[in-house]
Amino acid sequence: MKVTIDNITLDVEPGTTIMQAARMIGPEVAPPAMCYYEPLQGSGGKCRACLVKVTAGSEKDPRPMPKLVPACITAVQDGMIVENTVNEAVLETRKGIVEFLLLNHPLDCPVCDQAGECHLQDFSFEHGVSSTRTVEERNTFEPVDLGENIKLNMNRCILCYRCVYTADQITDGRVHGVMNRGDHAEISTYIEKAIDNDFSGNVIDVCPVGALTDKTYRFKSRVWFSKPMDAHCSCDKCSGNVTLWYRGEEVIRVTGRKNQWGELKEFICNTCRFDRKKTSDWVIEGPTEVSRHSVISANKYGANMIRPAFPIAQAARDFKQIDDNRDRSFLENKSILPAKK
Numbered sequence: 001m002k003v004t005i006d007n008i009t010l011d012v013e014p015g016t017t018i019m020q021a022a023r024m025i026g027p028e029v030a031p032p033a034m035c036y037y038e039p040l041q042g043s044g045g046k047c048r049a050c051l052v053k054v055t056a057g058s059e060k061d062p063r064p065m066p067k068l069v070p071a072c073i074t075a076v077q078d079g080m081i082v083e084n085t086v087n088e089a090v091l092e093t094r095k096g097i098v099e100f101l102l103l104n105h106p107l108d109c110p111v112c113d114q115a116g117e118c119h120l121q122d123f124s125f126e127h128g129v130s131s132t133r134t135v136e137e138r139n140t141f142e143p144v145d146l147g148e149n150i151k152l153n154m155n156r157c158i159l160c161y162r163c164v165y166t167a168d169q170i171t172d173g174r175v176h177g178v179m180n181r182g183d184h185a186e187i188s189t190y191i192e193k194a195i196d197n198d199f200s201g202n203v204i205d206v207c208p209v210g211a212l213t214d215k216t217y218r219f220k221s222r223v224w225f226s227k228p229m230d231a232h233c234s235c236d237k238c239s240g241n242v243t244l245w246y247r248g249e250e251v252i253r254v255t256g257r258k259n260q261w262g263e264l265k266e267f268i269c270n271t272c273r274f275d276r277k278k279t280s281d282w283v284i285e286g287p288t289e290v291s292r293h294s295v296i297s298a299n300k301y302g303a304n305m306i307r308p309a310f311p312i313a314q315a316a317r318d319f320k321q322i323d324d325n326r327d328r329s330f331l332e333n334k335s336i337l338p339a340k341k
Helices: 018-025 088-101 119-127 162-170 202-206 270-275 309-318 328-333
Strands: 002-005 008-011 051-056 080-083 150-152 176-179 186-189 212-214 227-232 241-247 250-256 283-287
Touching (some): 002 018, 018 080, 051 088, 088 119, 162 176, 162 202, 202 212, 250 270
Parallel strands (some): 002 080
Antiparallel strands (some): 002 008, 176 186, 227 241, 227 283, 241 250
16 A cells, blocks of 8 residues: 655555654654554553644545544555644644643653653653643652552553553563543452452563652662663573663663654563563673663764654744844953853
8 A cells, every 4th residue: 555644655555644754764764652652552642742634535435534543553545645744733732631640730841751762751841742731730749659569650651552552461460450430530450359360560661651660779770871782692581682771880770672652662570670680690681772762872972863853943033143232341250151262
């Protein structure tokens, strides 16, 4: 099938979604995703972050779809034409989606361990606004321990269901899910059970925000101060392919390896994640490849790091140019300007 996305035409197999087709082109065209997670069957269709405009349904029926559609669960048709980054209605709608996701989300970025690799940060950075229109109190929850190594901060949860799908599909006997309905909905365990199966730690990796965090790593370091290295070991439970995060010579955390979309390539067991924190436990393969636009690349690529356009546009919109007509000698006396030699 032929599909055109943002004026780029490509051939795809029948059954391919708009999201999958856009990802074939690259990150500059692919819609953002907060709930969609390709390795998890049934994920997607909840956060509405990936809404796109279909201006032509197919070659046989070229009429546009009347409303924006979620790219992650909408299959392409032969001759379909899709607008994502080139459509103003799509970009304006995403500002509204960001606003909805942040209605109850706390401003925890300065203390949140997910800062620097948070998909909601990226989403709001690219499509959000710097002001808020709400004055109501936010829904608040107390932090909860979901077992020995997992901490749940429900205040940060956006109900993407990724952790629920992960527990359903890679573990036996899921003991947590979404409780209650509407604005009372929350992630919780059934009758206060602990999540203690061998692959429970993967819910940390799939969480797009800082709702589920690693208790062995909490408050130890910022992600941009750590050094990721690819490594593997001989494990009888999982593939043993992981990313080690170093602070100096210390392994401060272990995660599964992720692709350019932030999705796990393979799920890893809790033994590899929580118990093997020594370099001697692993065979080091080399530095992890990090996208240069990521904050993790800070202080690693120097002048070659790509500067996002959003903060520049925000500064131009929210701050005015300095028009200082004061005498230069006054500024020099106040040490605001260096004295002329």
